Amino acid sequence: MPAPNRQRTQSRPTMADVARAAGVSVTTVSYVLGGRGGNHDASRISEETRRRVADAVDAIGYRINEPARNLRRNRTDRVLLLMDRLSSPYDQLLASEVEASLAPTGRALSIMVCTSLERMAVALGTVRQGHADGAIVQGRITAGWQEMMDRYAAEGVPMVAISNVLQPRGFDVVSNDETTAIRAAVDHLVERGHRRFGFLAHSVGPGAQDSRMEIVRSRLAGSGLALPDDLVVAGARDRNVAFAAVRALLDRPDPPSALVSASDTGGIAALWAAHSLNRRIPEDVAVVGCGNVEECLITVPQLSSAGPRTPDFGPIARLLIDRLDNTGRPEDRRLRIPWEFFPRGSIG
Amino acid sequence: MPAPNRQRTQSRPTMADVARAAGVSVTTVSYVLGGRGGNHDASRISEETRRRVADAVDAIGYRINEPARNLRRNRTDRVLLLMDRLSSPYDQLLASEVEASLAPTGRALSIMVCTSLERMAVALGTVRQGHADGAIVQGRITAGWQEMMDRYAAEGVPMVAISNVLQPRGFDVVSNDETTAIRAAVDHLVERGHRRFGFLAHSVGPGAQDSRMEIVRSRLAGSGLALPDDLVVAGARDRNVAFAAVRALLDRPDPPSALVSASDTGGIAALWAAHSLNRRIPEDVAVVGCGNVEECLITVPQLSSAGPRTPDFGPIARLLIDRLDNTGRPEDRRLRIPWEFFPRGSIG
DNA sequence: ATGAAAGCGCTAACAT
DNA sequence: ATGTTAGCGCTTTCAT
Numbered sequence: 001m002p003a004p005n006r007q008r009t010q011s012r013p014t015m016a017d018v019a020r021a022a023g024v025s026v027t028t029v030s031y032v033l034g035g036r037g038g039n040h041d042a043s044r045i046s047e048e049t050r051r052r053v054a055d056a057v058d059a060i061g062y063r064i065n066e067p068a069r070n071l072r073r074n075r076t077d078r079v080l081l082l083m084d085r086l087s088s089p090y091d092q093l094l095a096s097e098v099e100a101s102l103a104p105t106g107r108a109l110s111i112m113v114c115t116s117l118e119r120m121a122v123a124l125g126t127v128r129q130g131h132a133d134g135a136i137v138q139g140r141i142t143a144g145w146q147e148m149m150d151r152y153a154a155e156g157v158p159m160v161a162i163s164n165v166l167q168p169r170g171f172d173v174v175s176n177d178e179t180t181a182i183r184a185a186v187d188h189l190v191e192r193g194h195r196r197f198g199f200l201a202h203s204v205g206p207g208a209q210d211s212r213m214e215i216v217r218s219r220l221a222g223s224g225l226a227l228p229d230d231l232v233v234a235g236a237r238d239r240n241v242a243f244a245a246v247r248a249l250l251d252r253p254d255p256p257s258a259l260v261s262a263s264d265t266g267g268i269a270a271l272w273a274a275h276s277l278n279r280r281i282p283e284d285v286a287v288v289g290c291g292n293v294e295e296c297l298i299t300v301p302q303l304s305s306a307g308p309r310t311p312d313f314g315p316i317a318r319l320l321i322d323r324l325d326n327t328g329r330p331e332d333r334r335l336r337i338p339w340e341f342f343p344r345g346s347i348g
Numbered sequence: 349m350p351a352p353n354r355q356r357t358q359s360r361p362t363m364a365d366v367a368r369a370a371g372v373s374v375t376t377v378s379y380v381l382g383g384r385g386g387n388h389d390a391s392r393i394s395e396e397t398r399r400r401v402a403d404a405v406d407a408i409g410y411r412i413n414e415p416a417r418n419l420r421r422n423r424t425d426r427v428l429l430l431m432d433r434l435s436s437p438y439d440q441l442l443a444s445e446v447e448a449s450l451a452p453t454g455r456a457l458s459i460m461v462c463t464s465l466e467r468m469a470v471a472l473g474t475v476r477q478g479h480a481d482g483a484i485v486q487g488r489i490t491a492g493w494q495e496m497m498d499r500y501a502a503e504g505v506p507m508v509a510i511s512n513v514l515q516p517r518g519f520d521v522v523s524n525d526e527t528t529a530i531r532a533a534v535d536h537l538v539e540r541g542h543r544r545f546g547f548l549a550h551s552v553g554p555g556a557q558d559s560r561m562e563i564v565r566s567r568l569a570g571s572g573l574a575l576p577d578d579l580v581v582a583g584a585r586d587r588n589v590a591f592a593a594v595r596a597l598l599d600r601p602d603p604p605s606a607l608v609s610a611s612d613t614g615g616i617a618a619l620w621a622a623h624s625l626n627r628r629i630p631e632d633v634a635v636v637g638c639g640n641v642e643e644c645l646i647t648v649p650q651l652s653s654a655g656p657r658t659p660d661f662g663p664i665a666r667l668l669i670d671r672l673d674n675t676g677r678p679e680d681r682r683l684r685i686p687w688e689f690f691p692r693g694s695i696g
Numbered sequence: 697a698t699g700a701a702a703g704c705g706c707t708a709a710c711a712t
Numbered sequence: 713a714t715g716t717t718a719g720c721g722c723t724t725t726c727a728t
Binding site for chain 1: 359360409411412413414415416418419422424431433434435436437439440443444447456457458459460461463473474476477478479503586587588591617620621623624642643645646647648
């Protein structure tokens with residue numbers, strides 16, 4: 001004869017315990033509790049019964065068992081946010097606004113940090129394994145990213161990506177509409193007489209296409225100016241790396257007179273680097289950042305920046321909620337966040 | 349007669365599908381896959397069978413169902429990290445080092461952002477509901493925090509808190525051993541002739557006890573000096589708020605000649621604020637931060653700071669892993685991270 | 697207005 | 713070395 005099995009050892013109270021304490025069936029308890037994304041018709045339970053159940057829950061300290069509920073409902077009411085870093089006010093804002101947009105729909109947010117394609121694949125794997133219902137993916141990875149997204153989209157993982165390089169194929173893409181704003185920044189600098197430009201990129205080297213750098217380069221070309229490769233340095237994402245990179249750049253015999261950074265973090269580090277070499281801003285170097293974070297306003301001089309007037313990440317969450325709620329595969333959408341150029345003291 | 353029930357609709361492949369495809373039983377599949385925290389004795393399966401299963405998994409694109417596995421095993425191999433913000437390199441480091449320490453034990457990390465006691469309670473609730481096996485809790489909340497932690501500890505949630513105010517009662521506490529270092533900073537400033545001190549706190553007002561401020565105040569008292577309440581301002585956690593607060597402070601008719609900030613973020617904002625008012629550092633104002641983040645080294649002048657020599661968050665994760673692995677309630681532990689004072693250009 | 701019971705997909709004790 | 717089978721705690725259909 002087969003197998004008895006491990007009975008409940010010494011575990012948390014279950015719905016059956018609540019039902020017993022309240023003198024009702026587990027069905028009733030389930031209907032009363034049927035919280036969050038529950039689509040129970042709770043109205044079928046009388047006020048009196050409802051109260052008895054609530055009392056029993058309090059009395060025995062019952063908490064619902066998520067894995068059991070998720071297994072049965074085949075959903076988790078949880079969304080995963082993948083971020084490539086957690087180190088700037090911008091990151092903080094993204095996370096909190098996404099969470100705030102999710103909350104009214106009864107969904108919770110988990111964040112995972114993914115600095116490589118592999119980690120990202122692992123994280124998206126957890127969605128496929130039922131850890132979350134969908135994911136918002138932010139990152140700067142380029143090589144292989146599109147293919148990976150395609151694969152998970154094909155496997156049915158609902159996703160929204162924040163990226164200027166990805167094509168929406170089975171998922172939505174949110175991009176920054178940065179071309180016009182960055183061109184305006186370049187034009188500003190050229191008008192002010194700058195002829196020699198440097199660029200602080202997120203990363204350089206094979207496979208590291210930096211869309212913002214391409215915009216700068218092509219706009220300069222339109223004015224007959226160049227962005228030489230040796231004036232392009234990497235490190236815009238890390239304050240200390242950026243500081244060192246810009247110092248090296250400014251310490252050359254032929255330094256650029258204008259520096260565009262792919263991020264504000266990098267732009268601010270560039271200000272520090274210039275200070276440390278006793279270069280005046282903007283007289284010796286003009287600096288422009290990207291992102292238009294609040295911090296631009298407290299530097300001396302204030303950092304000019306291309307970016308959104310006021311950041312608003314709510315629509316990103318809404319795209320995903322849409323995919324989650326409409327079971328039929330929705331068509332892929334593309335959301336463009338408008339950017340402008342904000343000239344400030346750092347360009348004179 | 350009772351109830352047939354919803355059969356598998358149109359869902360992901362299950363272990364049964366794999367078993368069928370491989371011509372073995374689900375038990376065998378389970379043993380072969382028994383990954384991660386699995387305590388299967390996988391050696392019972394022959395090499396040949398193992399391969400057949402792996403092939404079948406590939407062929408039909410099977411992924412394990414986490415909620416089902418978690419329900420059955422009554423654990424998730426997941427740890428929750430609660431953070432009060434995600435906006436500095438320090439935060440990034442905490443998250444990545446915790447994750448790295450967890451990885452070899454087969455555990456994954458979810459992050460939730462909690463800026464209020466309520467949000468924190470909700471997040472810890474998800475652990476009780478089986479979303480994670482335990483939590484690492486970081487925050488600056490004071491009022492009510494200890495009580496909430498006590499409650500969840502009593503409910504059996506394994507926790508490690510990062511805090512200088514909490515007492516370990518049913519959970520472990522990691523604290524910064526900051527007293528000696530901050531005293532050294534104060535002594536340095538007093539020796540240099542400073543008599544009028546200001547302090548940039550995380551927050552002020554009722555219930556907002558700032559341990560670092562208390563250290564400064566009492567050390568000053570030892571030299572017969574005061575830290576007047578009106579020279580204590582709030583905002584150390586947000587660059588822009590800190591900037592405004594310090595500007596106001598320095599713009600008084602009787603500004604402090606030395607400013608201690610409860611954070612490096614605040615200290616750096618203070619440097620910007622001084623710059624913006626054309627005050628020289630350290631001649632007009634000396635500035636000291638707390639945390640000793642890398643960024644201190646790239647400001648001009650470099651920011652003096654009290655903090656750990658090199659941050660190392662690995663031990664924090666290890667405390668929790670210990671609680672998770674040793675089922676018997678371990679005694680509460682306290683881990684002190686050593687701090688030192690690093691004098692740099694910002695104090696002359 | 698309420699209850700009985702059938703599984704969701706998996707693990708593991710027991711049998712062979 | 714592999715298979716049988718009893719649940720884990722919950723939701724939901726159907727019956728009353």
